Amino acid sequence: MKKLLLVDDDLTVGAIIKQGMEDLDIEVTTVEDSISAIKLLSNSTVQYDLMLLDINLEVLNGVQRTGFDVLDESKSHIPFVILTSSTEKNIVNKAAKHSVLGFIIKPILITHLKPQIIIALNQAELSQKMITAFEHNSTIDIVVGLFMEKLKITRQQAENTIRSHCRAQRIKMALFAKNTLEEYEKNGGKLATDFLVS
Numbered sequence: 466m467k468k469l470l471l472v473d474d475d476l477t478v479g480a481i482i483k484q485g486m487e488d489l490d491i492e493v494t495t496v497e498d499s500i501s502a503i504k505l506l507s508n509s510t511v512q513y514d515l516m517l518l519d520i521n522l523e524v525l526n527g528v529q530r531t532g533f534d535v536l537d538e539s540k541s542h543i544p545f546v547i548l549t550s551s552t553e554k555n556i557v558n559k560a561a562k563h564s565v566l567g568f569i570i571k572p573i574l575i576t577h578l579k580p581q582i583i584i585a586l587n588q589a590e591l592s593q594k595m596i597t598a599f600e601h602n603s604t605i606d607i608v609v610g611l612f613m614e615k616l617k618i619t620r621q622q623a624e625n626t627i628r629s630h631c632r633a634q635r636i637k638m639a640l641f642a643k644n645t646l647e648e649y650e651k652n653g654g655k656l657a658t659d660f661l662v663s
Contacts, residue, residue, distance in 0.1 A: 544589035
């Protein structure tokens with residue numbers, strides 16, 4: 466089940482979104498103000514897949530709080546979609562700098578909301594997969610470089626050695642690379658790879 470965090474001070478919007486997400490098997494957590502949202506995002510162990518974020522939230526001490534305050538103060542990395550009744554250029558530009566996945570214009574229509582949420586969830590999942598793949602490739606490249614340096618072999622030889630070992634042990638290269646780096650750090654910069662080299 467996907468988890469969605471809704472940050473909006475309008476209870477009617479919250480009820481509409483909760484109702485609309487039920488048949489999509491999406492669990493919705495609703496927060497009505499920026500302070501509660503920041504606390505939740507800073508302390509929660511729940512991994513939200515997507516956040517719907519209203520731009521104009523409550524007025525606190527005479528200052529208009531916004532969804533951008535929530536993003537900035539919580540340092541949240543949850544993919545998000547903006548809820549707004551405004552498409553002013555400054556809002557669009559600021560949202561783009563925060564890597565927004567999309568905009569949902571109020572008033573909200575369920576028939577428009579559902580496909581936008583599905584698309585945003587798919588984009589968020591794809592982004593996460595790309596980040597994970599990049600991290601794995603970076604780790605593999607680091608280990609290949611270590612093999613080249615420590616074993617005085619070429620890049621091709623290092624890659625072949627790692628591939629052969631991974632096939633023989635039936636493990637993925639990314640896992641092997643991660644484990645090798647951890648061992649390298651534990652062993653004070655010594656590469657425990659004698660068993661790999663024939």
